[in-house]
Amino acid sequence: MPDQPLLELRGITKRFPGVLALSGVDFTLRVGEIHALLGENGAGKSTLIKVLTGVHPAEEGTITLAGRRVAPASPKEAERAGISTVYQEVNLIPALSVAENIALGRQPGRLGFIHWRAMRRHAREALARLEIDCDVDAELGSLSVALQQMVAIARALDLRARLLVLDEPTASLDEKEVAELFKVMRRLRGEGLGIVFVTHFLDQVYAVSDRMTVLRNGQLVGEYVPAELPRLGLVSKMLGREVKDEVGRTQPSDTMGAKVETPLRDAAVPRPAGTVLLEAKGLHRRGAVQPLDLQLRPGEVAGLAGLLGSGRTETARLLFGIDRADGGSLILKGQSVRIGSPRDAVRLGLAFCSEDRKTEGILPNLSVRENLIFALQAKQGAWRTLARAEQERLCDHYISALRIKTADAETPIRNLSGGNQQKVLLARWLATRPELIILDEPTRGIDVGAKAEIEQLIAKLRADGLSVLLISSEIEEIVRNCARVLVLRERRPAGEIAGAEVTTERLMQKMAGHA
Amino acid sequence: MKRHSSLLWLAVGLILLVAYNLVGNPAFLKISVQDGHLYGVPIDILTQGSRTMLLALGMTLVIATGGVDLSVGSVVAIAGAVCALLLNSGTSLVVTLAAAVGVGALAGGVNGTLVARLGIQPIVATLILMVAGRGIAQLICGGQVIIIDRKSFEFLANGFVAGLPVAPLVVGGLYGLTHLFLRRTAVGLFVEAVGDNETASRFAGLAAARVKILAYVFCGVCAGLTGVLTAANIRAADANRAGENAELDAIFAVVVGGTALTGGRFSILGTFLGALLIQTLAATMYFRGVPPAVAPVPKALLILAVSLLQSEKLRTWIASHWRRKEGAV
Numbered sequence: 001m002p003d004q005p006l007l008e009l010r011g012i013t014k015r016f017p018g019v020l021a022l023s024g025v026d027f028t029l030r031v032g033e034i035h036a037l038l039g040e041n042g043a044g045k046s047t048l049i050k051v052l053t054g055v056h057p058a059e060e061g062t063i064t065l066a067g068r069r070v071a072p073a074s075p076k077e078a079e080r081a082g083i084s085t086v087y088q089e090v091n092l093i094p095a096l097s098v099a100e101n102i103a104l105g106r107q108p109g110r111l112g113f114i115h116w117r118a119m120r121r122h123a124r125e126a127l128a129r130l131e132i133d134c135d136v137d138a139e140l141g142s143l144s145v146a147l148q149q150m151v152a153i154a155r156a157l158d159l160r161a162r163l164l165v166l167d168e169p170t171a172s173l174d175e176k177e178v179a180e181l182f183k184v185m186r187r188l189r190g191e192g193l194g195i196v197f198v199t200h201f202l203d204q205v206y207a208v209s210d211r212m213t214v215l216r217n218g219q220l221v222g223e224y225v226p227a228e229l230p231r232l233g234l235v236s237k238m239l240g241r242e243v244k245d246e247v248g249r250t251q252p253s254d255t256m257g258a259k260v261e262t263p264l265r266d267a268a269v270p271r272p273a274g275t276v277l278l279e280a281k282g283l284h285r286r287g288a289v290q291p292l293d294l295q296l297r298p299g300e301v302a303g304l305a306g307l308l309g310s311g312r313t314e315t316a317r318l319l320f321g322i323d324r325a326d327g328g329s330l331i332l333k334g335q336s337v338r339i340g341s342p343r344d345a346v347r348l349g350l351a352f353c354s355e356d357r358k359t360e361g362i363l364p365n366l367s368v369r370e371n372l373i374f375a376l377q378a379k380q381g382a383w384r385t386l387a388r389a390e391q392e393r394l395c396d397h398y399i400s401a402l403r404i405k406t407a408d409a410e411t412p413i414r415n416l417s418g419g420n421q422q423k424v425l426l427a428r429w430l431a432t433r434p435e436l437i438i439l440d441e442p443t444r445g446i447d448v449g450a451k452a453e454i455e456q457l458i459a460k461l462r463a464d465g466l467s468v469l470l471i472s473s474e475i476e477e478i479v480r481n482c483a484r485v486l487v488l489r490e491r492r493p494a495g496e497i498a499g500a501e502v503t504t505e506r507l508m509q510k511m512a513g514h515a
Numbered sequence: 516m517k518r519h520s521s522l523l524w525l526a527v528g529l530i531l532l533v534a535y536n537l538v539g540n541p542a543f544l545k546i547s548v549q550d551g552h553l554y555g556v557p558i559d560i561l562t563q564g565s566r567t568m569l570l571a572l573g574m575t576l577v578i579a580t581g582g583v584d585l586s587v588g589s590v591v592a593i594a595g596a597v598c599a600l601l602l603n604s605g606t607s608l609v610v611t612l613a614a615a616v617g618v619g620a621l622a623g624g625v626n627g628t629l630v631a632r633l634g635i636q637p638i639v640a641t642l643i644l645m646v647a648g649r650g651i652a653q654l655i656c657g658g659q660v661i662i663i664d665r666k667s668f669e670f671l672a673n674g675f676v677a678g679l680p681v682a683p684l685v686v687g688g689l690y691g692l693t694h695l696f697l698r699r700t701a702v703g704l705f706v707e708a709v710g711d712n713e714t715a716s717r718f719a720g721l722a723a724a725r726v727k728i729l730a731y732v733f734c735g736v737c738a739g740l741t742g743v744l745t746a747a748n749i750r751a752a753d754a755n756r757a758g759e760n761a762e763l764d765a766i767f768a769v770v771v772g773g774t775a776l777t778g779g780r781f782s783i784l785g786t787f788l789g790a791l792l793i794q795t796l797a798a799t800m801y802f803r804g805v806p807p808a809v810a811p812v813p814k815a816l817l818i819l820a821v822s823l824l825q826s827e828k829l830r831t832w833i834a835s836h837w838r839r840k841e842g843a844v
Contacts, residue, residue, distance in 0.1 A: 322718065346720030360718050363711045365779050370704055378721040382701045428719065 006031045006194040012061035014047055021047040025220045027213055029194040036197045036205045039215035040447035045198055053085045054078040084156030085165040094141025099123035101140050102155045126154040130184050146177035165196045182208045277467045278436055283328035288314035290492035301468040303482030311491035312471045316438045320352040321345045346379050351429035355441035361425045364414040368406050369395045371413045371424050376431045398427035419450030436467040475504050521773035524824040525788045532795050552675045561683040564794030566741050569686050570761055571768035573737030575786045576730040578769050581710040581778025582637035587738040589648025590622045591758025594742025596655035599752035602665050619739020620732050627731030631724040652754035661752045672747035694783045710778025764793055771821045
C-alpha cells in the first residue's frame with residue numbers, strides 16, 4: 001500500500017514562446033509521501049507545478065491521479081480533482097475572515113443567506129484537524145504568514161485534497177514556524193495525503209522528505225531517496241556540475257567569468273584605518289529600531305544579522321531614507337548628511353536592493369532594459385536622457401557580466417525567473433556606480449546556482465572597493481561573506497563581531513542573547 | 516506585442532465603422548475643396564473631434580500613472596468662462612490663451628497635489644473639482660451664457676490655414692510634440708514606471724510624486740486648451756454645457772487606445788485612434804438620423820464591442836473553439 005502511486009506524470013512537455021520549459025518529464029508521487037521537487041531557477045519546477053494544477057496545460061504527456069487520467073484545464077478543475085496548491089504568497093483574500101476564506105465559494109447557506117454559525121464551526125473543525133489554534137473571525141491579513149499558510153492548507157483539505165502542492169512554503173517562516181509546518185506535513189502524510197514540497201532550503205528537504213525529484217533545464221535528472229544521496233551529490237545533480245564541498249561552500253569556478261579561488265570573505269586584507277564611508281550614530285525610529293551605531297567602510301562587506309523581526313530591514317530603510325529616523329545622525333565621508341528620501345540616498349551614491357523583489361523592486365511590465373537603466377536614469381533626471389545606444393550598451397554589459405538569462409533586453413522582466421530578476425535589479429544599482437550597496441536578502445527565493453553567483457558578485461564588489469551591507473537570515477551566508485557583523489536582537493543592537501570571531505556559533509549566541 | 520494587437524483591433528473597429536457608413540453614404544470619405552478649404556465628412560470629424568482628442572491626450576498621462584481625472588469637463592467650462600470674461604473686457608488674445616492654460620495648470624496642480632502629496636484616491640480627489648468646477652464657472656459667468664464676439668478667437672476652432680482646419684492642426688501638432696517629448700526624454704519611462712509599480716520606482720530614486728503631479732498639470736493644461744476650443748466653437752461660454760460628460764469620452768478614448776486603467780504602459784497613438792472612433796460614431800449617428808436622446812445606446816454598444824474585441828480572454832476562447840471545430844472535421 002505505501003508504495004502505491006497516487007500521481008503519475010509521464011512525458012510532460014511544455015513549450016513557451018522560444019523556450020522548451022519541460023521536455024518529457026516524469027514524476028511519481030506515492031500515497032502518504034512527502035516528495036521534494038528540486039532544481040535551479042529555470043529548471044522547470046514551477047512549470048511542472050503549473051501543469052499539474054491546470055494553470056498551463058501541457059502539450060504532451062499524461063497525468064494519472066489514483067489510476068484515473070486527468071487533464072486539469074484550470075486551477076479550479078485541479079482542485080475538484082483533488083489537487084490543491086499552497087503558494088509562497090498565500091492566494092487567499094486577506095480582507096476576509098479566516099472562516100470566510102476556508103469556506104470561500106462554498107459558504108454554507110440557509111434560505112439563501114450565509115449560515116455564519118455553520119461556517120465558523122466548519123472552519124474551527126478544519127483548523128482543529130491541523131491542531132491549529134486561531135480565531136476564525138480574525139481577518140486573514142492580520143495573521144502571520146505562517147498562520148495564513150495553515151489556513152490555506154486547512155482550506156485545501158476541506159476541498160478533499162488528495163494531493164497537496166506546497167510551493168516554497170517556508171521562504172518567509174522562522175524556525176519555529178517551519179517546525180510547526182513540518183509537524184502538519186507529517187500528520188497529513190500519515191493520513192495518506194501526497195505532498196509535493198518545493199523549496200530551496202536543502203536542510204528542510206533532508207528533514208522532512210521521503211523522496212526527491214531533481215529537474216534541470218526542463219528535464220528530469222532523477223528520483224532519489226534522501227538517505228542514499230548526500231547533500232553534495234544532490235547539489236551536483238541540481239547544478240549539473242561537480243562541486244567540491246558542501247552546498248554552503250559551493251564555488252562554481254566559472255561564476256564570474258574568471259577563476260576565483262580565494263574565499264569569499266577576506267578578513268585578512270589590511271584596511272587603511274579610519275576610512276569610514278558611512279557612519280550612523282544613534283540612528284533610531286520608534287517601533288522600528290532602537291539607537292544603533294554603524295560604520296561602513298569601502299572595500300568591506302559588513303553584515304546585519306538577526307532573527308526575523310529583529311529590525312534588520314528597518315535599519316536599512318532608515319539608512320536609505322525610505323523611513324524617516326526619529327533621531328541620530330549620518331556622516332558620509334566625514335560630512336554630516338540628511339537622507340530624507342531614496343532619491344537623496346541615490347544621489348549620495350547609495351543603493352538598496354529590497355528583500356521584496358516583487359512589490360519594491362521590479363517594474364513588472366517594463367522591459368529588462370527599462371528596469372536595468374531605471375535607477376541611473378532617475379538619478380540623472382529626465383533631462384539628461386540616456387541615449388538608446390548607451391542603454392543597450394549597459395544592458396549587453398550586465399546581461400553578460402551577471403549571466404542574466406533572458407530572451408533579449410526587451411522582454412518584460414516579469415517573464416524572467418526570480419534569480420534573473422534579482423540579477424537585473426543588482427545591475428540596476430551597479431549601473432549607478434554606487435559607493436555603498438545595501439543588499440537585503442539578495443539570495444532569498446532563488447536557486448543554489450544563482451545564489452553562488454550573487455555571492456561571488458558581492459566578493460567582486462568588495463574587491464572593487466565598494467562598501468557592501470549584507471542582510472541575510474541565513475547565518476551561513478553572513479559567515480561566508482562578511483568581515484564584520486552587527487547583530488540585532490529584538491530591534492536593538494546586540495553587539496558587533498569582527499574578523500575570525502565571525503562564526504556561526506558566535507552569531508547564534510548573539511542572536512539568541514547569550515554573552 | 517499585446518499593445519500592438521490592441522491597436523490593431525481598434526483600427527479594425529474603426530474600419531468596420533467607416534465601411535458601415537460607406538454602404539449607406541458612398542460620399543462618407545469624400546474630401547473636396549470649397550472656397551479654397553478642405554471640405555467633407557472626414558474634415559468635420561477631425562474638427563469636431565479635436566476637443567475630445569485634446570482632453571484624451573492629457574488623460575492618457577494621468578491614467579498611465581494609475582490615476583484618473585474626472586474634473587476635465589469642469590475645467591473646460593472654467594477655462595471657457597475665463598476666456599469670455601477676459602475677451603469681453605478687451606484683453607488681447609495671447610493673454611487670454613495664457614490665462615486659459617494657466618487656469619488649467621492650476622486645476623491640474625490642485626488635483627495632482629491632492630493625489631500625490633496627500634494620498635487621496637484619484638477618483639475622489641478629482642471628483643471635488645468636477646463638482647466644484649461647474650460652480651466656479653457659473654460664478655465667473657454670472658449664471659448666464661456669455662456670447663464672445665471676437666473673430667480671431669473663433670478662428671481657433673473653426674478657421675482654416677492654407678485650406679486646412681486650424682483645430683485639428685493644433686491638436687495634431689500637440690500630439691506629435693507630446694509623443695516626441697515623452698519618448699525622446701525619460702519622462703515617458705518615468706510615467707510608465709510610476710504607473711507600473713510606484714513603490715519600486717520611488718525606491719529606485721525617482722521623485723514619483725513629482726511625476727504624478729506633472730501628469731495632472733499636463734492634463735489640466737489640455738483641459739484648459741479644450742475649454743478655449745469649446746468656447747471658440749460656439750462663440751460663447753456656457754458654464755453648464757461646456758465639456759459636459761467630456762471626461763467620460765476622454766477616458767474611453769484612452770482605455771480603448773490600449774492604456775490600462777491600472778496604469779503603466781500608455782499609447783499616444785492608441786488614444787488618438789480611440790478619440791477618432793468616438794467622433795466617427797457621433798458622425799455616423801448624425802447621418803443615420805439617430806435622435807440625440809437615443810445616441811448613448813449605440814455608443815454604449817460600440818464601447819462594448821471594442822472592449823470585447825480587445826479582451827484577450829475572449830480572443831483565446833474563440834481561438835480555442837475554432838481549433839476544436841477544425842479538429843472535429
